[in-house]
Amino acid sequence: MKIYLQLWSVADATKQDFFGTLEKVAQMGYAGVEFAGFGGIPAKEMKKKLDELGLEGISAHVGCDLLRDDLDGVISDLKTIGAKFLICPSAELRTLEDAKKLAPFFTEIGKKCAENGIVFGYHNHDFELAAQDGEYPLDALYGYADPAFVKQQPDVFWLEYAGVDAIEYLTQHKTRCPMIHLKQIRGKDNVDAQDGTIDFAKIVEMCPEAVFVYEQEEYPNGTSMECVARSAEYLVTL
Numbered sequence: 001m002k003i004y005l006q007l008w009s010v011a012d013a014t015k016q017d018f019f020g021t022l023e024k025v026a027q028m029g030y031a032g033v034e035f036a037g038f039g040g041i042p043a044k045e046m047k048k049k050l051d052e053l054g055l056e057g058i059s060a061h062v063g064c065d066l067l068r069d070d071l072d073g074v075i076s077d078l079k080t081i082g083a084k085f086l087i088c089p090s091a092e093l094r095t096l097e098d099a100k101k102l103a104p105f106f107t108e109i110g111k112k113c114a115e116n117g118i119v120f121g122y123h124n125h126d127f128e129l130a131a132q133d134g135e136y137p138l139d140a141l142y143g144y145a146d147p148a149f150v151k152q153q154p155d156v157f158w159l160e161y162a163g164v165d166a167i168e169y170l171t172q173h174k175t176r177c178p179m180i181h182l183k184q185i186r187g188k189d190n191v192d193a194q195d196g197t198i199d200f201a202k203i204v205e206m207c208p209e210a211v212f213v214y215e216q217e218e219y220p221n222g223t224s225m226e227c228v229a230r231s232a233e234y235l236v237t238l
Helices: 006-015 019-029 043-053 064-069 072-080 095-116 138-146 158-161 164-178 200-206 226-234
Strands: 004-006 031-033 058-060 085-088 119-123 152-155 179-180 185-186 190-192 211-213
Touching: 004 006, 004 058, 006 019, 006 031, 006 226, 019 043, 019 226, 043 058, 058 072, 058 185, 058 211, 064 072, 064 095, 072 085, 072 185, 085 095, 095 138, 119 179, 138 152, 158 164, 158 179, 158 185, 164 200, 164 226, 179 200, 185 200
Parallel strands: 004 031, 004 211, 031 058, 058 085, 085 119, 119 152, 179 211
Antiparallel strands: 185 190
């Protein structure tokens, strides 16, 4: 199975040695990476290193402020590294009114991305899943935004953390989920991929067309690099 690593998982390592971290990630068996910033490295240099290591720069998380202030520059960098997805990792999306206001902005971004061969999506946390009048602000956003231009990158950890069954949610929404974040949970803790309660194998089976990105933010079995390496041994067998 091709699995990509969200580099936020090893942000402590990339801050020390970005290219050295990429070298180790490639050795772990990940097919590529999802960026959370380039660490000040120009896109052309990053692409050269990715090609050298046989890694794909599949996507990037980019915050709302940068999307608003320099979308053209973001798209240019993503095209340089060959990214297929641009994902907004968080936004002010706590109410149904927030969803209504945010949707036109996201639709506009999605259209510009589509014109450049890139898919735009939003990555959820738990706060977008606090229901109001029987509806999640997250789902309201996708109701208001144009489905042709605004996709989902569901994070299964945060779905479960919010009390939403990830399998059930994906069953209902998978046609709008071209990319899925695999992040494991046990209780309320983030654990290594093979140690939690979310059935990753079931998700992979039910969403065969999706691109899967692994993310980890807590490290119960060592350093960040040790934990994502251990998780990779399991993930590539799915």
